[in-house]
Amino acid sequence: MQLRKIVLAMGILLLGFCFMVKPAEAAEKEAIIINKSNNQLAFYENGTLQKVFPVATGRKSSLTPEGKFTLVNKVKNRPWYKENIPGGDPRNPLGARWLGIKVPGDWGHTSGNVYGVHGTNNPSSIGTYASSGCIRMNNKDVIWLYERADKNIPVYITSSSSSFTALAQKYEVGSKSVVAGYETFNETLRYGSKGDSVKVLQKKLSITADGSFGPKTLRAVKKFQSSKGLVADGIVGPKTRNALFSK
CATH class of the missing domain: 1.10.101.10 (PGBD-like superfamily/PGBD)
Known part of the structure; x- marks a missing residue:
C-alpha cells in the first residue's frame, strides 16, 4: 500500500512538471520580431510566420532599444497621459491599441508603460524613423496583432540585413517562412533579379x-x-x- 502511494505521488509530480513546462515550450513558438533596418514587424504563432507589417521606429537608432524583451501588458485605447488626451480620441498618438514591452534598465521601464508597440494618429509616419522610441503601427494592424499576441511572449528588436526566416532561426522561434499562405523576402528586387x-x-x-x-x-x-x-x-x-x- 505504501509503495502504491509513493508511485502515485511520483506520477502526480511528473504530470505537474509536464504542465509547468508546456507554456514555456509554447512561448518559444510565439514571438514578435522587429527589424529596424527596414521598419518591419513579424508575428510568429505556432512556429510559423503569420504576417509582416510596416512600422515606424525611433527618430534616432538609440531611441528604440535592441535585444530580447517581453510583452507584459495590453491596453485598448490607452490615454495619452502626457497631454491628458483620453483613449479613443483622434488626437491620441497611441492609436487604438497598446502592447507594452518590459525593457530592463531605468525605473519604470519594466512595467511595460514606457516602451510599447502601439497604433498611431499619424499613419503617414509608418515606414519611417519618427517615434521617441516606441514602435508604431497602423491602427488596423495593431488591432490584428493585439487580438493574437499573448502576454509574456518574447519581443526581439534588431537592426539586421537578414530575412525574418533567418532571424527566427537565430532566435529559435520557428523555421517556417509561410505568411498566411505566401512567403516573404527582405531584399530589394529589380529588373534582372533572379532567384x-x-x-x-x-x-x-x-x-x-x-x-x-x-x-x-x-x-x-x-x-x-x-x-x-x-x-x-x-x-x-x-x-x-x-x-x-x-x-
Missing part, C-alpha cells in the same frame, strides 16, 4: 513564378505600385514590400 525571392514576388502578384524578373514582372510591379499610389519605378524596395505584405 526564390523573385518567385515569391511573382506569386504575390499572381503571375507565372519562374524566378526571373523580366518584362512581365516589371509591368506587374509598376501596375501594383500605381494602384497603391507609389512611384511606379518597377523597383521592389521597402515601400513596395510594405505594401505587398501589409494586407
